[in-house]
Amino acid sequence: xxxxxxxxxxxxxxxxxxxxxxxxxxxxxxxxxxxxxxxxxxxxxxxxxxxxxxxxxxxxxxxxxxxxxxxxxxxxxxxxxxxxxxxxxxxxxxxxxxxxxxxxxxxxxxxxxxxxxxxxxxxxxxxxxxxxxxxxxxxxxxxxxxxxxxxxxxxxxxxxxxxxxxxxxxxxxxxxxxxxxxxxxxxxxxxxxxxxxxxxxxxxxxxxxxxxxxxxxxxxxxxxxxxxxxxxxxxxxxxxxxxxxxxxxxxxxxxxxxxxxxxxxxxxxxxxxxxxxxxxxxxxxxxxxxxx
Numbered sequence: 361x362x363x364x365x366x367x368x369x370x371x372x373x374x375x376x377x378x379x380x381x382x383x384x385x386x387x388x389x390x391x392x393x394x395x396x397x398x399x400x401x402x403x404x405x406x407x408x409x410x411x412x413x414x415x416x417x418x419x420x421x422x423x424x425x426x427x428x429x430x431x432x433x434x435x436x437x438x439x440x441x442x443x444x445x446x447x448x449x450x451x452x453x454x455x456x457x458x459x460x461x462x463x464x465x466x467x468x469x470x471x472x473x474x475x476x477x478x479x480x481x482x483x484x485x486x487x488x489x490x491x492x493x494x495x496x497x498x499x500x501x502x503x504x505x506x507x508x509x510x511x512x513x514x515x516x517x518x519x520x521x522x523x524x525x526x527x528x529x530x531x532x533x534x535x536x537x538x539x540x541x542x543x544x545x546x547x548x549x550x551x552x553x554x555x556x557x558x559x560x561x562x563x564x565x566x567x568x569x570x571x572x573x574x575x576x577x578x579x580x581x582x583x584x585x586x587x588x589x590x591x592x593x594x595x596x597x598x599x600x601x602x603x604x605x606x607x608x609x610x611x612x613x614x615x616x617x618x619x620x621x622x623x624x625x626x627x628x629x630x631x632x633x634x635x636x637x638x639x640x641x642x643x644x645x646x647x648x649x650x651x652x
Contacts, residue, residue, distance in 0.1 A: 365384075392418065396423060406497060480512075542624045546619075
């Protein structure tokens with residue numbers, strides 16, 4: 361018997377949230393945006409890498425109008441706003457709710473989900489830029505979903521509509537690889553207001569990148585001795601491949617918004633504190649990029 365695609369409720373219809381919603385709707389999933397300020401349909405335009413223009417229209421509900429139980433929740437909101445956005449939803453979630461976390465960094469949903477509810481995680485190398493209502497898909501690259509269970513019933517059909525989508529039973533290594541890249545490229549480009557490629561070209565920035573990587577690898581190896589370390593070359597490869605790009609943290613800082621530093625370098629600092637490890641370079645980034 362064919363599986364009925366689920367109905368997702370979306371927190372965070374920004375660049376990546378909009379892209380994920382579009383892929384889901386292509387596969388027959390329903391997606392409703394949660395917004396506190398308006399219940400009018402959210403109309404977006406996606407510009408695809410081949411130049412095609414795709415109109416996206418998503419229904420909207422305010423938190424007070426949501427159903428008593430939410431079965432599928434997609435969390436793509438910026439991490440600093442996660443706690444306040446989740447507050448009106450928590451009574452509508454239970455241990456059977458599937459929560460797909462599509463965010464940078466780690467730890468944003470800690471203590472926010474009901475007992476027994478384990479979120480699915482998403483890691484992507486796709487890139488989207490722009491501001492509502494226009495979103496330009498710079499690249500459609502690989503995306504991995506994963507968790508501690510087998511793939512959900514809806515996953516196989518979704519791969520037909522979501523380009524280069526994969527399932528990982530243990531998604532943590534991919535999370536950590538992306539975390540280290542973000543912990544170097546994001547804060548350095550934000551703090552010095554430079555594109556990603558400058559990290560390779562500027563000896564002073566490359567030195568700082570080395571220190572950030574070494575600290576991150578040390579923390580992760582203490583958490584899991586199987587962590588291979590030697591992350592710098594991978595980070596520099598990412599910086600070269602995205603040389604002209606503006607990181608999300610740099611873009612946030614340019615417009616005076618809160619950055620995701622707490623869920624990236626801040627997560628590493630918290631782990632280091634629990635392990636009694638010194639991470640001065642990462643701590644410096646957190647201090648410098650935390651809004652006061």
